[in-house]
Amino acid sequence: xxxxxxxxxxGKYLEHRQHVRVRFQEVDSLRIVWxxxxxxxxxxxxxxxxxxxxxxxxxxxxxxxxAPIVHISCDFIAPASxxxxxxxxxxxxxxxSPKLDYFxxxxxxxxxxxxxxxxxxxxxxxxxxxxxxxxxxxxxNFYSRHExxxxxxxx
Amino acid sequence: xxxxxxxxxxGKYLEHRQHVRVRFQEVDSLRIVWxxxxxxxxxxxxxxxxxxxxxxxxxxxxxxxxAPIVHISCDFIAPASxxxxxxxxxxxxxxxSPKLDYFxxxxxxxxxxxxxxxxxxxxxxxxxxxxxxxxxxxxxNFYSRHExxxxxxxx
Amino acid sequence: xxxxxxxxxxGKYLEHRQHVRVRFQEVDSLRIVWxxxxxxxxxxxxxxxxxxxxxxxxxxxxxxxxAPIVHISCDFIAPASxxxxxxxxxxxxxxxSPKLDYFxxxxxxxxxxxxxxxxxxxxxxxxxxxxxxxxxxxxxNFYSRHExxxxxxxx
Amino acid sequence: xxxxxxxxxxGKYLEHRQHVRVRFQEVDSLRIVWxxxxxxxxxxxxxxxxxxxxxxxxxxxxxxxxAPIVHISCDFIAPASxxxxxxxxxxxxxxxSPKLDYFxxxxxxxxxxxxxxxxxxxxxxxxxxxxxxxxxxxxxNFYSRHExxxxxxxx
Numbered sequence: 001x002x003x004x005x006x007x008x009x010x011g012k013y014l015e016h017r018q019h020v021r022v023r024f025q026e027v028d029s030l031r032i033v034w035x036x037x038x039x040x041x042x043x044x045x046x047x048x049x050x051x052x053x054x055x056x057x058x059x060x061x062x063x064x065x066x067a068p069i070v071h072i073s074c075d076f077i078a079p080a081s082x083x084x085x086x087x088x089x090x091x092x093x094x095x096x097s098p099k100l101d102y103f104x105x106x107x108x109x110x111x112x113x114x115x116x117x118x119x120x121x122x123x124x125x126x127x128x129x130x131x132x133x134x135x136x137x138x139x140x141n142f143y144s145r146h147e148x149x150x151x152x153x154x155x
Numbered sequence: 156x157x158x159x160x161x162x163x164x165x166g167k168y169l170e171h172r173q174h175v176r177v178r179f180q181e182v183d184s185l186r187i188v189w190x191x192x193x194x195x196x197x198x199x200x201x202x203x204x205x206x207x208x209x210x211x212x213x214x215x216x217x218x219x220x221x222a223p224i225v226h227i228s229c230d231f232i233a234p235a236s237x238x239x240x241x242x243x244x245x246x247x248x249x250x251x252s253p254k255l256d257y258f259x260x261x262x263x264x265x266x267x268x269x270x271x272x273x274x275x276x277x278x279x280x281x282x283x284x285x286x287x288x289x290x291x292x293x294x295x296n297f298y299s300r301h302e303x304x305x306x307x308x309x310x
Numbered sequence: 311x312x313x314x315x316x317x318x319x320x321g322k323y324l325e326h327r328q329h330v331r332v333r334f335q336e337v338d339s340l341r342i343v344w345x346x347x348x349x350x351x352x353x354x355x356x357x358x359x360x361x362x363x364x365x366x367x368x369x370x371x372x373x374x375x376x377a378p379i380v381h382i383s384c385d386f387i388a389p390a391s392x393x394x395x396x397x398x399x400x401x402x403x404x405x406x407s408p409k410l411d412y413f414x415x416x417x418x419x420x421x422x423x424x425x426x427x428x429x430x431x432x433x434x435x436x437x438x439x440x441x442x443x444x445x446x447x448x449x450x451n452f453y454s455r456h457e458x459x460x461x462x463x464x465x
Numbered sequence: 466x467x468x469x470x471x472x473x474x475x476g477k478y479l480e481h482r483q484h485v486r487v488r489f490q491e492v493d494s495l496r497i498v499w500x501x502x503x504x505x506x507x508x509x510x511x512x513x514x515x516x517x518x519x520x521x522x523x524x525x526x527x528x529x530x531x532a533p534i535v536h537i538s539c540d541f542i543a544p545a546s547x548x549x550x551x552x553x554x555x556x557x558x559x560x561x562s563p564k565l566d567y568f569x570x571x572x573x574x575x576x577x578x579x580x581x582x583x584x585x586x587x588x589x590x591x592x593x594x595x596x597x598x599x600x601x602x603x604x605x606n607f608y609s610r611h612e613x614x615x616x617x618x619x620x
Contacts, residue, residue: 039501
């Protein structure tokens with residue numbers, strides 16, 4: 001197995017940060033957050049990102065599309081506990097294809113220790129389930145609307 | 156607070172039993188099932204009951220109705236742990252009104268120790284949200300279809 | 311079935327309010343919050359209450375006790391949807407017995423429409439599981455520490 | 466993005482199959498299973514595998530170890546709906562290192578259409594959190610105990 005040194009995704013991206021507090025019912029019998037709940041934290045961050053940049057699930061639906069998730073992954077570095085306040089950094093990578101490709105970092109406040117990193121990929125279909133092969137106009141508009149806010153990452 | 160001696164509901168009822176195994180992720184940091192998950196066990200039992208007696212969520216929807224839950228309650232007697240096999244007994248009480256009134260018992264196998272009891276009440280509305288004040292035909296048919304299977308409880 | 315007119319609990323109480331935003335994954339196929347998730351909202355409010363008044367799960371554990379839930383109930387008046395911002399009002403009722411008796415109201419912001427009301431009751435045991443019959447010192451201290459903050463409800 | 470053609474993992478493995486029925490509360494507002502719940506299905510399959518082969522969370526704990534998850538991934542091919550009966554195939558890959566490396570396939574019955582594939586990786590630590598660098602005796606015993614049951618996959 002390759003070492004899982006964390007490298008930030010390369011290229012242009014839009015970024016947002018969201019705070020989440022670990023719920024009692026998210027902690028398992030080992031007194032750490034059960035791994036599956038990180039996907040809830042990612043979902044929360046994605047919802048918050050979508051509301052900030054008008055790329056919410058409802059925005060996409062009103063444009064006539066659905067964005068099903070086709071891939072998730074998460075690597076765990078250190079556990080989170082009950083009451084921890086977490087900072088989720090979510091970055092949407094710039095893609096020429098009609099995909100929504102998000103990267104995530106989960107850090108514990110106040111010291112910002114890195115606990116986990118993750119990724120989700122969504123494709124776009126219309127309401128009949130037809131796969132989009134090029135970026136529909138709502139997505140092109142989204143890209144140009146935020147043209148000056150994309151950041152660039154060179155390591 | 157009144158003592159919560161458990162008394163079985165009185166009157167005619169239809170009964171079903173469903174087995175559930177406690178999932179790892181349902182157990183909290185005290186190593187017992189988090190109380191909210193009992194509502195999942197009730198839901199599982201209700202789904203299984205519905206499939207047995209043709210009173211599933213989909214049966215109700217196809218008849219043109221929705222059955223939103225308006226009341227839940229649960230009393231906890233002893234905790235359940237990871238790996239426990241639970242037997243959920245669900246009983247639909249005979250009601251003249253257009254309500255679905257279910258009672259639940261949660262017992263641990265193999266000794267059938269009583270762990271919890273509960274109740275859920277659903278009302279019926281049409282798809283526009285109008286409350287049904289009398290039993291719609293699908294519900295009358297359900298009652299008569301199982302006429303000979305209702306049991307009666309006299310303590 | 312009795313009418314479920316909502317009456318605020320009577321007597322002295324401590325109050326706290328907590329905001330919760332409905333998560334995408336809490337909404338079911340009817341596009342409303344699945345009823346079981348209200349117990350998560352109650353738990354969130356109880357945790358926040360405990361942190362404000364030093365009656366958290368960890369405070370109780372450090373004092374040598376556990377506070378298992380023995381009763382939950384919830385009545386649903388109107389549904390919540392994805393993205394709704396909810397205000398949870400939690401009130402701890404003044405009790406002479408060693409019980410934690412909480413009442414809840416769930417309201418949708420900004421208009422504060424009442425969506426649901428609920429109650430949870432916890433008993434106290436020591437770490438060996440022995441039931442407390444009188445209020446242990448940590449609970450008496452909690453009561454006296456907040457003596458001037460108890461509110462009184464006369465309808 | 467690389468094409469995500471599904472290729473079965475290569476090498477020796479132990480296999481188990483587990484059936485799961487989709488719960489009402491696992492389906493989101495798009496009427497498909499919310500992606501995060503697949504990690505529950507994987508957990509269910511892993512628990513069932515562990516009970517069959519004596520590699521359960523409790524077996525590991527009694528041996529003096531913990532097996533935290535350090536990686537999860539899942540690729541989604543087709544959605545699952547309420548009431549679907551799913552077959553989860555779980556395979557533990559033979560590894561010389563002290564890791565538990567599981568692969569998963571989720572298929573819908575009765576036609577066994579492939580809906581998703583996934584992977585989880587666990588490391589081993591002792592109860593003080595020290596990482597195991599070689600396989601502890603309980604794991605070597607597990608390997609030799611099932612020596613004749615390992616299957617081999619050559620594509």
